[in-house]
Amino acid sequence: MRELLVIGIGAGDPDQVTIQAIKAMNKADAFFVIGKGDEKQDLVDLRTTILEEHVTGPYRVVDIADPPRNRTPDDYEGVVDDWHERRAAVFEEKFAAEPGVGAILVWGDPSLYDSTLRIVERVLARGNVSFDYSVIPGVTSVQSLAAGHRMVLNRIGEPIHITTGRRLAEGLPEGVDNAVVMLDANTTFTQVPGEDVQIWWGAYLGTPDEVLISGRLRDVESEIQRVRTELRERKGWIMDTYLLRR
Numbered sequence: 001m002r003e004l005l006v007i008g009i010g011a012g013d014p015d016q017v018t019i020q021a022i023k024a025m026n027k028a029d030a031f032f033v034i035g036k037g038d039e040k041q042d043l044v045d046l047r048t049t050i051l052e053e054h055v056t057g058p059y060r061v062v063d064i065a066d067p068p069r070n071r072t073p074d075d076y077e078g079v080v081d082d083w084h085e086r087r088a089a090v091f092e093e094k095f096a097a098e099p100g101v102g103a104i105l106v107w108g109d110p111s112l113y114d115s116t117l118r119i120v121e122r123v124l125a126r127g128n129v130s131f132d133y134s135v136i137p138g139v140t141s142v143q144s145l146a147a148g149h150r151m152v153l154n155r156i157g158e159p160i161h162i163t164t165g166r167r168l169a170e171g172l173p174e175g176v177d178n179a180v181v182m183l184d185a186n187t188t189f190t191q192v193p194g195e196d197v198q199i200w201w202g203a204y205l206g207t208p209d210e211v212l213i214s215g216r217l218r219d220v221e222s223e224i225q226r227v228r229t230e231l232r233e234r235k236g237w238i239m240d241t242y243l244l245r246r
């Protein structure tokens, strides 16, 4: 492969695809699609729609099957390292077979909770293939959340912390008053103590199913839990993000 383009495609709204991303997509001969086998059909459809709408010339789609990972290992670090190496080997093989320009479409932006760039670096570090690569930024779910609620993520001059549901379960760090939480399957906000916490929650941001709820955490937490459960059951999957402010 001559060149690899890692392209952020926005977090759900096909109109969030930037002109820079469209130009990059039209340079690609092949799109690598990374599948764990459990990807939601809606998300697969969105990627197909984006390609059909924006790419004018011919292109190929190359599937890369992610190797399975042991999720409950005894030796966590050793197993994860082994899995990353196996992933890199699979990517390397597909990259080596591509003569032209390859592209990977990344949900939101590649800089936020996404492993694509780490895999690409690992493939290059193995030294068996070489290529140039560049990153085209995309609109993240965090920006979609802020836009949906028409808000600024931080109060004037304050820092903003971005974290996961798993880390939030350990508590908000001392001095952190604004935190965006992603990858939270367990409505961990209910474990955040305090009567003075506000929440701005959003699910399916940027899609026709977008749902927004905001208010004092203690007033709206049960409503968010109920709505989240209903939506997840109805669609079979959910993606949600929220801002907490003390």
Ligand SMILES: C[S@@+](CC[C@H](N)C(=O)[O-])C[C@H]1O[C@@H](n2cnc3c(N)ncnc32)[C@H](O)[C@@H]1O
Pocket: 011, 012, 107, 108, 109, 110, 111, 112, 113, 114, 139, 140, 141, 142, 181, 182, 183, 184, 202, 203, 204, 205, 206, 207, 239, 240, 241
């Ligand atoms: C693996 S991370 C990928 C984030 C992505 N790279 C980005 O820039 O937004 C997936 C998490 O992003 C958030 N997310 C992504 N798309 C979303 C959407 N359309 N609505 C709400 N949350 C979303 C959820 O917290 C989800 O668990």
